[in-house]
Amino acid sequence: MKAEVEILYPGLFSTIQDFGRRGFQKYGVPLGGVMDRIALKTANLILQNQADAAVMEITQMGPKLKFSAATKIAISGAHLSPKLNDTEIDNNEVVKIHEGDILSFGRPEYGMRSYLAILDGFKTEKVLGSRSWYEDITSHEKLEKGMKLQYEASEEEKYETHAAIKFDEEYLNSEEIEVFPGPEFEKLPETLKSHLRQSKFSIDKNNNRMAIQLSEILENELEPIITGPVLPGTIQLTPGGKLIVLMRDCQTTGGYPRVLQLSEKGINMMAQKKAGDKIRFKSPPTPKGGEALS
């Protein structure tokens, strides 16, 4: 049976996301997809959904949602004090929804982005192989008041609730972000290399799904490069000396030197950082993506 989530209040910035678009980078289309894949996988696992079922990505100030029919949900990632009707609910557990229930969010406790999974995923439009919202590709860019999002209602008891799965939330708060050297790392002077290895950096207020700037200014003498490929997790050094961490909605090519490249876990961790948070770069324990940052 078709059912809908009605957006009573949109909150700050929420979108529908899955793993993103594959096969369209060559046309300049960003990969997109959830900023934090760990949280997407966790929320879908709890509901025994397909790993890539579409979820709602909620940034800091959550929306207020009304469900038209029974289903189940699970929330993972950042803790934004979710409430079902008037009762506080926890992250990382199955929550039963009845017709007319209202889900809202309160004070952000920790993390930047929270993920709302629903049984069998949101059934919004699929464009170029993905339901991930992106300007001009999908009809919507972010939640708006009055919008209605489709899902499949489900009364039946599909399974028993997981009792024993433990979710490691350490990644939400850790300051240590895993990186590999980027294509232009070796061109950096030694002083800058060791600065990148040892210093703490802070998340700038200038951050979104495309990129996260770091506040510190570095001395940069590197020339721009011939425009080349970039990926989510590529860290560029601008002529002005700023580090820019490219995220899921980043462009497919860029002309700034690519000094570092985040590990997959590192991207997920960055997705949970807020303006003012501090980070430090470190090499992953097993450098399977290449040499260590030594």
Add this chain to the structure above:
Amino acid sequence: MNDFPKITPMGERGILIEFEPEISEKLLGKLLFYKDKLEEFYDEVNVEVINTYNSLLISYMFSIENVYNEISAIKELFGEAKIGKTNNQQIFHLPVCYEEEFGWDLEYISKEKKLSKEEIVELHTKPFYTVFFTGFLPGFLYLGGLDEKLQISRKDQPRMKIEKGAVGIGENQTGIYPKSSPGGWQILGNCPVQFFDKNNDPPCEISAGDKVKFYSVSKEEFEEISEQISEGTFQLKKENYEG
């Protein structure tokens, strides 16, 4: 000894293959040839290969199990390959209206470069531009071949909004904004053609290795073409290119 191509991991889901740091058609031909080889070699479901001026990026859907095995396999593949001709290339003829309404910076370019507006249009419509790759925005073509006489620096203050279809120049590059966006290029006209349509397969008809040539149209013709495009009756003029 030649150190290129340089093959290195780019994070856990990418392998970057870098060639000589230059921008040339010869290198583009080589890149596209290797790109075809890689696409044949890989299961396209799990891997996407993109090219830029002097790099190929193999972008994997999942983390690479053993990156060094992967790199050896690519080296072997490249070692065996004898560079031949790449796929059929096409020339696309693109209408551009250079009239005042669209040519916001024609006046400025004319003063800076000491060229009349007619000369600017002539210099801009003359070359067969080479499409090196698509990037920056969905459907944005990186074109090579701009006449040196038209090379001009970007605006000091980028504009907050450049119209969809705007044709501009920034340093030695010329191109078309496929959608409205902030930008710093000097704008000399507008091209009504749709460069990216998510409902088409592929969504972008023009691809790396193709050529484009601009032709000047009047405001009336521009409007006529725009109407045909919105009705879906416009036929882009194209022909095979024998390089």
